[in-house]
Amino acid sequence: MRTLSPRQKKIIDFIYQFVVDSGYPPTVRDIVNGCGISSTSVVDYNLKILEQAGYLRRHPEVSRGIELLTLSPALRYRVQVPIIGQIAAGVPIPVPAADTWDATASAETMEVTEDLTRGKEGVYALKVKGTSMIDALINDGDIILLQYVNRVENGEMAAVWLKAEKEVTLKKVFFEAGRVRLQPANSQMRPIYTTPDNVEIQGRVIAVIRQMPGH
């Protein structure tokens, strides 16, 4: 794929700004005026290229039928994240059941903007019970956004089940030679070392949300 011409970049920027300002997409002639182009056919020509390149979708014969696919976070839709349970020190975190994936089916949901989940699949939320995760700078009542994965990259924050200790903990995980280093988010605290077969990754921590009580 070729790189976009300045004119095409300008068209995309204009469409985005127009949608934000107006609440509906521009017409071809709006783009003509907004981008200083002298003919509608030029816009049509470039829109076809942009559609081909995957930047937008056009709906034929439909006025203002331009759908921006690469929207800025400000316009992306929000995500309903199901709060499927709690997370505490001595209990494995609940495994998301198939029916709780549908946010509407879950008892409680949390609504977040998509720039938090960054479009990830399989994101769910847990409510923190107790103060056992203070070393991860996570307090009682905080809400943790997790992605359901079994493996994480080095340095990522994960919900880790320690089999021997029968304990779940939130740490940055580093797989090192023959051992696993679990590093608290609080840099003032010491890491924990354990064996690879003692750790079970239960999810990747996407975000932490702490809401202060009451008005």
Added chain:
Amino acid sequence: MRTLSPRQKKIIDFIYQFVVDSGYPPTVRDIVNGCGISSTSVVDYNLKILEQAGYLRRHPEVSRGIELLTLSPALRYRVQVPIIGQIAAGVPIPVPAADTWDATASAETMEVTEDLTRGKEGVYALKVKGTSMIDALINDGDIILLQYVNRVENGEMAAVWLKAEKEVTLKKVFFEAGRVRLQPANSQMRPIYTTPDNVEIQGRVIAVIRQMPGH
């Protein structure tokens, strides 16, 4: 104001669904077909009522110029919070200037759902710089949502400027007889006591958002 007729409810629901599905608003004739109405003038008639009632905004002479103001829960209640600066230990937090209130004017904004701000006015965000607020379970890089107030209720978490120490700190504030108790969020840590004239409330902490670095 009268209650909406079933037909008007249906029109609003249809417009919402149409926007979600298509990415652009419907035409009057789309509504005619989608709601089983037999004339465009009926739609126009009801749209005028709905605009009068504040449910939507119409842009005259503009095709698909319907802007839904009271969107369904999935699209409603989204707030752009301006990120007006940073918060660090030794620096007073920046005072929101008049021109930064407008989220679009601010350099950087953060989008949150309204259940976080709970409809509060004057909410802005600060990015935490440094690890000086670890005792408040707040880490470097976290984002703090603050409400611009000069006074807080007992027990509320606030951004406090300690004049003598020339330091800003985040603590639960308790006004007691002749003194002020500043209680860290981390219940394992000891409170700080100071005099009332040494504290300056700079804002009420609404929420803390921590986003894990990238994927």
Added chain:
DNA sequence: TCTTTGCTCGAACATCCGTTCTATAAAAGA
């Protein structure tokens, strides 16, 4: 040099679409 390709321009066409006008009818008020 001739051809091809990428891009732009102006004009025109057929349809789309917001708006308005008139008419009808049921319900409410006087």
Added chain:
DNA sequence: TCTTTTATAGAACGGATGTTCGAGCAAAGA
């Protein structure tokens, strides 16, 4: 009963709008 209000319906006007066509032009390739 007569009038007003509310709601719906059909039709038409005129401008808006997506699309297409023919043409020009500069750069690249053969």
